[in-house]
Amino acid sequence: MLADADRILSTPRLRLRGFAVRDATPLNALMERPGVPEWLKIARADPPWDAWWRALRGGGARARRYTVTQAGDDRLIGLVGLSREGRLHYLIDPDLWGHGLATEAVRAVLPDALADPRTGDIVAEVFDANPASARVLQKLGFVVRRRTRAQRIGHLYDEPATVYGLARTQGHAQ
Numbered sequence: 566m567l568a569d570a571d572r573i574l575s576t577p578r579l580r581l582r583g584f585a586v587r588d589a590t591p592l593n594a595l596m597e598r599p600g601v602p603e604w605l606k607i608a609r610a611d612p613p614w615d616a617w618w619r620a621l622r623g624g625g626a627r628a629r630r631y632t633v634t635q636a637g638d639d640r641l642i643g644l645v646g647l648s649r650e651g652r653l654h655y656l657i658d659p660d661l662w663g664h665g666l667a668t669e670a671v672r673a674v675l676p677d678a679l680a681d682p683r684t685g686d687i688v689a690e691v692f693d694a695n696p697a698s699a700r701v702l703q704k705l706g707f708v709v710r711r712r713t714r715a716q717r718i719g720h721l722y723d724e725p726a727t728v729y730g731l732a733r734t735q736g737h738a739q
């Protein structure tokens with residue numbers, strides 16, 4: 566199994582590659598944009614960047630974390646991550662929302678993840694107040710597994726959320 570940094574996935578508009586220390590600054594800038602951090606449970610990057618990068622790359626071969634870039638431009642415009650438990654997360658630069666890029670990026674990751682026989686079902690928890698994220702999953706064939714409640718970063722109370730799942734067998738057909 567290749568390390569994250571060695572995995573490169575190409576789509577018509579995107580190039581997904583492993584995280585690099587140079588991604589920390591643009592990632593932090595993205596995490597400060599309104600509409601981005603409140604939906605996520607990933608940490609801001611902090612110096613020393615090397616320690617942060619190693620932590621982000623932790624989890625072994627089954628954890629996949631991709632930097633999303635546009636074809637021909639190596640700057641980070643988003644992330645797609647899949648934990649070793651099969652939990653999916655993703656984000657895209659708000660300037661680029663609504664053009665199908667999140668869907669294209671996650672679609673690229675699914676076959677790569679499912680090619681690993683140790684990968685089980687893939688799940689994503691989405692706040693019900695975040696319909697764009699739910700739509701990405703629906704377009705990729707994820708189905709509702711269960712309703713739940715979860716706490717958004719910086720909020721005091723749990724809010725309604727939905728766990729979406731993609732069964733291994735379904736994922737191969739996407």
Ligand SMILES: CC(C)(COP(=O)(O)OP(=O)(O)OC[C@H]1O[C@@H](n2cnc3c(N)ncnc32)[C@H](O)[C@@H]1OP(=O)(O)O)[C@@H](O)C(=O)NCCC(=O)NCCS
Pocket residue numbers: 600601602604605654655656657658661662663664665666667668669689690691692695696697698700701
């Ligand atoms: C969720 C996110 C990744 C979507 O990125 P994107 O590149 O705009 O996604 P896509 O263009 O592939 O798909 C978005 C879909 O949601 C739809 N959508 C957008 N806003 C919507 C809204 N308020 N209500 C319903 N649908 C909405 C779009 O129309 C599109 O669907 P369509 O292709 O059927 O028209 C982006 O909004 C983001 O980074 N949000 C912050 C981080 C986040 O929420 N991550 C997910 C955590 S689970």
